Amino acid sequence: MPNRFDYVRYSALSLCHEEITANNVSGSTAELGVYKGDFSRQINYLFSKRKIYLFDTFEGFDAKDIQLDQENKFSIGSQDFSDTCVDFVMKNMPHPDNCIIKKGFFPETAFGISDSFCFVSIDADLFAPIYEGLSFFYPLLEKGGYIFVHDFNNNDYKGAKQAVLKFCKENNITYVPIPDVAGTVIIPK
Numbered sequence: 001m002p003n004r005f006d007y008v009r010y011s012a013l014s015l016c017h018e019e020i021t022a023n024n025v026s027g028s029t030a031e032l033g034v035y036k037g038d039f040s041r042q043i044n045y046l047f048s049k050r051k052i053y054l055f056d057t058f059e060g061f062d063a064k065d066i067q068l069d070q071e072n073k074f075s076i077g078s079q080d081f082s083d084t085c086v087d088f089v090m091k092n093m094p095h096p097d098n099c100i101i102k103k104g105f106f107p108e109t110a111f112g113i114s115d116s117f118c119f120v121s122i123d124a125d126l127f128a129p130i131y132e133g134l135s136f137f138y139p140l141l142e143k144g145g146y147i148f149v150h151d152f153n154n155n156d157y158k159g160a161k162q163a164v165l166k167f168c169k170e171n172n173i174t175y176v177p178i179p180d181v182a183g184t185v186i187i188p189k
């Protein structure tokens with residue numbers, strides 16, 4: 001599979017996949033913020049025998065989330081992620097039978113899920129979905145699992161760092177920033 005654009009981000013995913021496999025960590029995978037599925041595809045490729053939950057509106061940001069970011073001067077939320085659709089994403093997934101599409105506004109799309117997770121990518125850009133994503137997924141993360149939060153060190157989306165700092169402080173959790181293009185932070189358990 002191609003390491004599109006960001007060698008450090010994709011290599012970190014590969015190394016975490018190796019750790020999860022070597023340590024026999026159980027659980028499903030997920031991405032919150034799929035867009036056209038570039039990173040989801042690599043998760044689905046590496047974790048070839050595991051379920052992957054794909055959370056996105058597939059219509060871009062929600063107006064409420066943008067408003068909160070703007071009020072707090074985290075971002076202007078003007079990027080348009082509406083030029084995608086479920087069919088496009090699914091056609092590019094190497095193991096489509098393992099994919100569970102959760103289309104719509106997160107966290108509403110998470111209601112009723114009681115699975116556990118070994119790997120989660122949170123790449124939703126704005127404060128509200130990132131904070132909600134951590135609140136939902138961290139308790140369901142298996143010991144030995146990892147959450148990646150994209151944009152922790154991205155000045156265009158300052159809400160990502162604020163969401164991670166708030167959640168980690170409230171729950172006494174440590175994290176590891178990595179030097180990929182948008183400044184991902186890795187939260188292990």
Ligand SMILES: C[S@@+](CC[C@H](N)C(=O)[O-])C[C@H]1O[C@@H](n2cnc3c(N)ncnc32)[C@H](O)[C@@H]1O
Nearest residue numbers: 033035038039056057060081105106123124129
């Ligand atoms: C930067 S894109 C994801 C990019 C993708 N992870 C990749 O690596 O190619 C951010 C996505 O988050 C989604 N998103 C943001 N807030 C959301 C929310 N509250 N519910 C569902 N999806 C959301 C947007 O629709 C958008 O597609």
